[in-house]
Amino acid sequence: MTNKNLLIGYGETLVSPVTLKHGGGDKRYPYEFQAIRPRLSTLIDAAADQVGTANPATVPHGEAVVEVTLHPAFLAKSYFPRQLLNEFDLRHVGSKGRFIRPQVSLRKDPPEGGESAPVLFVAGTQSSLRALEGGLWSERLPAAFRDDYRKIEDFQVSGAAGKIRQIGDGKADEHVDLEVVLHAGTHQSYVLDGFVSWASQCGAEVLIDKAIYVPMLTFVPVRIARSQIDALAEYSFVRVVRRIAPLRVHRPVVVRAATVEQTVSVPSEAAINSDMSVALFDGGIGHDRLQKWVDEYTWPDTKGTTAKLLMHGNAVTSTVLFGEASSSEGELPRPYAKVRHYRVIGKANGGDPDLFDVLHKIDWVLVNDQPQFANLSLGPCLPIDDDDVHVWTTLLDHRLSNGRTFATVAVGNDGDDADPAMCRVQPPSDMVNAIGVGAANSSGNTWDRAAYSCIGPGRSPGLMKPDGVAFGGSASEPFHVYDPGQEEVIGVEGTSFAAPHVLRAAIGVAASLEAPLSSTALRALLIHRAEQHPTSGGRQVGWGRFETDPARLIRCADNEAMVIYQGVINPGQPVRAKIPFPDIPFNGKVTVQATFAFTTPTDPAHSLNYTKAGLTVVFRPVEAAKKTLPFFNQDSFDSEDDLRRDAQKWEACLSRMRRFNPSTLKDPVFDIEYLTREEGRAMPAKDQVPLPYVLVVTLSVAGTPEVYNSVLQKYKTLQPVKLATQVHIRT
Incomplete structure (x- = not known):
């Protein structure tokens, strides 16, 4: 790779604090307090009666979980009635979204499918609920509490039927393996102890030693007779009961494996950068032919394996090392880095339905080894759920929130399922702190989503899933990969190979630079350089087809300047980022493309407010003027089922391209404001x-080849990135 027109760094030197003015007014309420009192009193009183008559074994310490649905006008986290709940000794233990038709809508044209409303999970005793109902009639009730009551649309005990998901059909006496999600943090052991006792009464076996704990939630595998599932779900602190899905690698991901008439040899050199740590979680290697670049780690229960698992593990590993082999020209390219292949599944637990063993292994590696790069081409074979985050997504997103690991995850191969509900991306590819990768059917100029590749949208936030696609093979154009087990090139297809193909590109960028980019920067760069599809939207291909050539990811044309800003924004202090704008005549329209990305802590118990951090970004085409223009509004998802108010600012990635007449721009800027929330509520700045x-x-300008050099001449603090080596980078 040459130094010509490389990615420009130090964009953060063009960022400075700014003071922003915010408008606003009094909040509109759909109901008057006097009018809503009788209805709320009836609802709360009925809920208190249900708690009082419940089986004591299902309400530990006399506590039950009720669902408080707020009016859609109060979707934002800052409107949650925190003071009211605290006053009557009620605990906010989680939240989710729900589409409802409120009795009174504040929207001019309410959508036919209903409006998105927040549902709060609240824990309390019967006496607390009685006190909440009595507060409605108190003459000394503060005005702020009255306003909190006015936000409530519905109030009910969480029913058993609403907790049960994706169980499927079967005989009543058949035993099934379940994943049970409890509203319980690690400090609330009485909730878990009570559940184990109740499950025993239902004839269930709780595998408590495999439980997984995340903030405010506990995930535990349970084996129970199908006829007793309804009874199990009566335990008040149960949030979700779902059947445990099979491991995704069990589906024949290598759909068409065939030897390709192509002779190649492996390189003799060591990896370009031996200091980077790369973790691949898969089915194993089983030989030492790649030992120059691969260390394999196994557990006692994964030493036994199968040919299918090894074939999958070898193909994934080979993709990270050598890439797609159709252009190898006799010798495979030199790997960018050594990798460690963790055989997290073997013959012994290959039939284990709970998947908790596999997840515990992955978690151990992320906590103890903290790799810089990771790939998962496996996971539970089921579509994501809007209401509740899966245990795989929850735990791994939590681990990746430290920003130390760049991770790619295959979205799954059920995109051609006859059931539309099963076509959706699969956990944990819906993580907000990782890149979910789908498959494109061709590496050529004309491409589309591969028919088998799962589609979006993801949950909100995290709507744009898959994040993008990469060539993963198709019946007409297989993905060529070197199979070290057979020492030959084979043709395969699957998102299992698209994901490590993208990981390899990120590793290649890091290996080629003197100062490696952060995991967040690599994620932003890949999304920024993705090739948009001319017709397919975000549901099909996300941000577009990822560029898998590291050289093209960090190289600019003469008529464009690509600048990366790696900054830190403080709470309560908005900043202004200048967009490099050269002082030269423009011979055509100006294109501004921008991508924001950050790594965020997550709130697993609050699927409605899953990300704790967010950005509000305002575009000003002329820095000195007050005029602003929308820049990041998404029209790939334009239905009420996809979008909700207040959602976009909490997305962990925003990307868009806009074209302008040169006369409308003068030193354009982005004004950026940092927002936070904790457990679904606004967090004090301190x-x-x-x-x-x-x-x-x-910034690119048609017909104007001086853009790149002119930007560097005008902005002296900007510098092109430096290459660590002059090794020719191959794909």
């Missing part, structure tokens, strides 16, 4: 921590 963020901006 409790907030600085947020690292990445912004990638490309």
Whole structure:
């Protein structure tokens, strides 16, 4: 790779604090307090009666979980009735979204499918609920509490039927393996102890030693007769009961494996950068032919294996090392880095239905080894759920929130399922702190989503899933991969190979630079450089087809300047980021492309408010003027089922391209504001921590080849990135 027109760094030197004015007014309420009192009193009183008559074994310490549905006008976290709940000794233990038709809508044209409303999970005793109902009639009730009551649309005990998901059909006496989610943090052991006792009464076996704990939630595998599932779900602190899905690698991901008439040899050199740590979680290697670049780690229960698992593990590993082999020209390219292959599944637990063993192994590696790069081409074979985050997504997103690991995850191969509900992306590819990768059917100029590749949208936030696609093979154009087990090139297809193909590109960028980019910067760069599809939207291909050539990811044309900003924004202090704008005549329209990305802590118990951090970004085409223009609004998802108010600012990635007449721009800027929330509520500024963020901006002008050099001449603090080696980078 040459030094010509490389990615420009130090964009953060163009960022400075700014003071922003915010408008606003009194909040509109759909109901008057006097009018809503009788209805709320009846609802709360009925809920208290249900708690009082419940089987004591299902309400530990006399506590039950009720669902408080707020009016859709109060979707934002800052409107949650925190003071009211605290006053009557009620605990907010989680939240989710629900589409409802409120009795009174504040929207001019309410959508036919209903409006998105927040549902709060609240824990309390019968006496607390009685006190809440009595507060409605208190003459000394503060005005703020009256307003909190006015936000409530519905109030009910969480019913058993609403907790049961994706169980499927079967005989009543058949035993099934379940994943049970409890509203319980590690400090609330009485909730878990009570559940184990109740499950025993239902004839269930609780595998408590495999339980997984995340903030405010506990995930535990349970084996129970199908006829007793309804009874199990009566335990008040049960949030979700779902059947445990099979491991995704069990589906024949290598759909068409065939030897390709192509002779190649492996390189003799060591990896370009031996200091980087790369973790691959898969089915194993089983030989030492790649020992120059691969260390394999096994557990006692994964030493036994199968040919299918080894074939999958070898193909994934080979993709990370050598890439797609159709252009190898006799010798495979030199790997960018050594990798460690963790055989997390073997013959012994290959039939284990709970998948908790596999997840515990992956978690152990992320906590103890903290790799810089990771790939998962496996996971539970089921579509994501809007209401509740799966245990795989919950735990791994939590681990990746430290920003140390760049991770790619295959979205699954059920995109051609006859059931539309099963076509959706699969856990844990819906993580907000990782890249979910789908498959494209061709590496050529004309491409589309591969028919088998799962589609979006993801949950909100995290709507844009898959994040993008990469060539993963198709019947007409297989993905060529070197099979070290057979020492030959084979043709395969699957998102299992698209994901490590993208990981290899990120590793290649890191290996080629003197100062490696952060995991967030690599994620932003890949999304920024993704090739948009001319017709397919975000549901099909996300941000587009990922560029898998590291050289093209960090190289600019003469008529464009791509600048990366790696900054930190403080709470309560908005900043202004200048977009490099050269002082030269423009011979055509100006294109501004921008991508914001950050790594965020997550709130597993609050699927409605899953990300704890967010950014509000305002575009000003002329820095000195007050005029602003929308820049990041998404029209790939334009239905009420996809979008909700207040959602976009909490997305962990925003990307968009806009074209302008040169006369409408003069030193354009982005004004950026950092928002936070904790457990679905606004967080005081004093409790907030600085947020690292990445912004990638490309300014290009048609017919104007002087753009790149002119930007560097005008902005002296900007410098092209430096290459660590002059090794020719191959794909």
